[in-house]
Amino acid sequence: MPEIVSRTLRLSSPPDTVDTVQDLLATIWAQTPRLDPADRMAAELSIVELTANVIEHANRGQAIRFTLTVVVSDDRIEATATDEGSVEHVGLSDRSMPDQWSERGRGLPIMQALNDSVEHRRVDGVNYWTVVRARRSPSSKRGRKVMPSISISGVIDEMARQRALEDMGILDTAPEERFDRVTRLARQLFGVETAAVNFIDGDRQWAKSVSGAGPVEMTREASMCTVTIQGNDPFVVTDMTADPRYSEKVVPGLLAFYAGFPLYAPGGERIGAFCVYDSTPRHFSVRETEMLRDLAGWVQQELTVSQELSRASEVQQGLLPQQLLSMPGWQIGGVCIPARAVGGDFYDWYPVGEGAALTLADAMGKGIGASIIAATVRAVLRSAARFADVAGAIDAASAALTIDLNNAGVFVTAFHARLDMDSGELSYVDAGHGLSIIARADGSSERLRSHAPPLGVDPETEWPLQTTVLEPGDTLIVVSDGVLDLYDGTLRSLDNLVALALLAKDPWEIIEAIRARARGTSSDDVTMLIARRDDAR
Amino acid sequence: MEITVVHHPFGVAEVTVGGRLNMVTAARMREAIESAIDSNHPNVAVDLSQVVFLDSSGLGALVSGLKAVRASGGDLRLVRPAEQAQLVLELTNMGSVLKSYDTVGDAFPHA
Structure with a gap:
């Protein structure tokens, strides 16, 4: 055996x-x-x-x-x-x-x-x-x-194919109208019982869209699309019952005719097929084959859009600070969970002199438009780091961005600070953000209020520089409004964060707690930046 | 991995290791040898009879230990390596440098 x-x-x-x-x-x-x-x-x-x-x-x-x-x-x-x-x-x-x-x-x-x-x-x-x-x-x-x-090349091809499919992030996602309308249309055009967008995932076939009677999931062994993905051509079997190669795959009342066209990942890997099938054998004309190819091309375009969006998401995550800030006596952490593939929030930090610059900003809106604005704000604030003072950096950012922001009709709220490592002095500018709070070691808290407008409202604004001190054991928490929505949506949510900060042993525990709350439920971008000064020993 | 250290006279430390000596546990092996040296026991007998798995990382820790004890005027010798450990020692031609003995007494006869 x-x-x-x-x-x-x-x-x-x-x-x-x-x-x-x-x-x-x-x-x-x-x-x-x-x-x-x-x-x-x-x-x-x-x-x-x-x-x-x-x-x-x-x-x-x-x-x-x-x-x-x-x-x-x-x-x-x-x-x-x-x-x-x-x-x-x-x-x-x-x-x-x-x-x-x-x-x-x-x-x-x-x-x-x-x-x-x-x-x-x-x-x-x-x-x-x-x-x-x-x-x-x-x-x-x-x-x-x-x-x-x-056949190492065979193994590699299949692994590369599988990986390309997984990287597209489409498996086991909910049905989407942009695919469903294509399968609906195909069913009507060809007069068949079922049309589907199928992907070959390991040992199963999974459908992103099915119009008609077909199953969403089946074994790869029973799949016809797994045959389609072996080549680049349309694959048509007019009567499966008459073909010994495929007669075992016939499903009475569902599948005896099959026509499919491969779908590709951006790297060219054949990851699935667009197909139509019927319980009764039938003819499939050259013209119909061309129509199938056109519809498959449409599905392919929709797939490419998904893929580009997820690439954009990778690029944006790449803009968040990848390196931990190493500052003796301090722990600094952040998290950014966009509501969609990309978002309008970001946080940033970089070392400056004997300390660090910290930024959290929120571009109005969600999605790609907001993310482009956010990336621009980040770049401008970073390049303004040469300005000795924090307010100067915000002024420079405002001067550089006002026209862009006006054209786009959006504004950006921002918290930008410089933290001195030794003294704990925090000098900051708050441009309409107002969602910063210090959880003091003794259990009290101090909100860092904002009286200044966001960037993009009035170019004549002078943003006041404010100063406070983080004592040993204190925690600075800066969030985007998406974090408030994880609680009751009001400013009282900041008190929950203070309580969390007092309980957590380090910033990462706070981040994990927020991440857990945000899982699957957030409708707005969730972003948080935390700086904790170690307890005095 | 379990690791126990017994100090014998004449600067001999008997280090008994059980479980897996791999990438995860190699650092603890190094530390055990370092602390034997620090407590003036540079003659280290590593008992590998209870080791179920040894890999190149574990072997690296033994080589590093060997160099450290020699620099302190001592030596590192193995006691009854288990079958798998024996295989690794042979495969890597390390048997001549990391010599094996039946007992701690055989490894360091003057102890």
Whole structure:
């Protein structure tokens, strides 16, 4: 009886470690009692070395995603992995062990010594690893016979395809009218029972849109679209009952005729198909094939719009400070959760002299328009950092932005401050924002009120510079109005934040609490910036 | 990973490790050896009989420990490495540098 056990693990490191992988492997070994201990030991060591290599060399202090699949079949153990880490070069050609006194560099040589094949490819910023070891058979000594070559390119294609699909972020999302109207139209145009936009996700097919009787989800094995995505041409089977290749896929009362056209990810990977099908075999003319192609093109355009929006979202998240501010005696953190793919809020920080500049701004509106304004405000405030005083930076930003803001008919509220690391002095300008509060160590609180208008209202405005001091144990919290909506929507919500600040041991606990509240419910952008001064010792 | 340290006469520290000695636990192994050196026990016998898994990171910690104890006039020797650890030592040709003994007494006969 064939003994095939397969497990896939999606890791995020940190916090996941090689221990997570070893725990997964333990579950595989438990199901493969006939695996030779030498094979088990070799496979475990190789897979841990691979994981350690990814974690150690690829993450450079940042979290990385890492997917690992281990398959134990009759004749071999295969591990495939993908990660997004930045590896400049992997020395797979150099098989030799390092010098005995070296503390590092043995991982890859160990993998190569223990396996029949170790391959690494880097495609579009993603590392693909394949490690294969032929199983020791009970009858022959370690059979270093020629392995039937596994198609690494096939494995890579499928992994790249799967990854491209996942990156589009469309799987398991709610139905959308922009897709539904195409499937409705197709059903009417062709006079068929069902039209669908299907994606091939691992071992299942999932429909973003179905018009008619077809299922939203089915196994990949039963899918016709999985055949369509093997090529770039329209795929039509007029009578599936008469074709032995597809007769097993016939579903009485649902599927006996099929016509589909592949759909692509931005990188060209075939991720799914636009298709029409019917319970009765029928003819499909050349003209109809062309119509199908046109409708598939329409769906394709809608997909591209989604993808560009999610790219925009990545760009915007990239504009948030990626580096932690390292200021002895201070902990500084922030979070920005846009209500849509992109938002009009941002926070920013950067070191200035013996301290830091802190900014939180909120461009009126949501979505792409607001996000473009927000990115502009951020750039202008950053470039104004050369101004010694905080008010000067806001004045400069106002001067540079007024025309743009007027043209767009929007305004921007902003809190911009400079924090002196040693004295705790906080000099700030509040342009119509007014959502800043200090939670004092003794449990009291102080709101930093705003009497000045936002940017983009009146270019003649002079924004007053205000000053306060953060004492040891004090926490400065600056939020966007989306955070108020997580509570009762009024300024009383700031008191909830003060209470949260007193309970939390560090800014990240406050951020996690807000993140949890915002999950799935926020209708406005949720943004928060926190600076806590350590308790005096 | 469980790690216990027993001090013997003549500057010998017996470090017994159980569980996995990998990327996650390597740092603790280094610390145990450092503290043996700090307490004037630079002759370190690492008992690997309870180690279920050793990888290159764990091995790196042992090499780093070996260099540290030698710099302090001592040595680092292994006691009864388990089967998997033995495999790693052989595979990496480290057996000649990290020598294995049956007991702590064999590893440091003058202790």
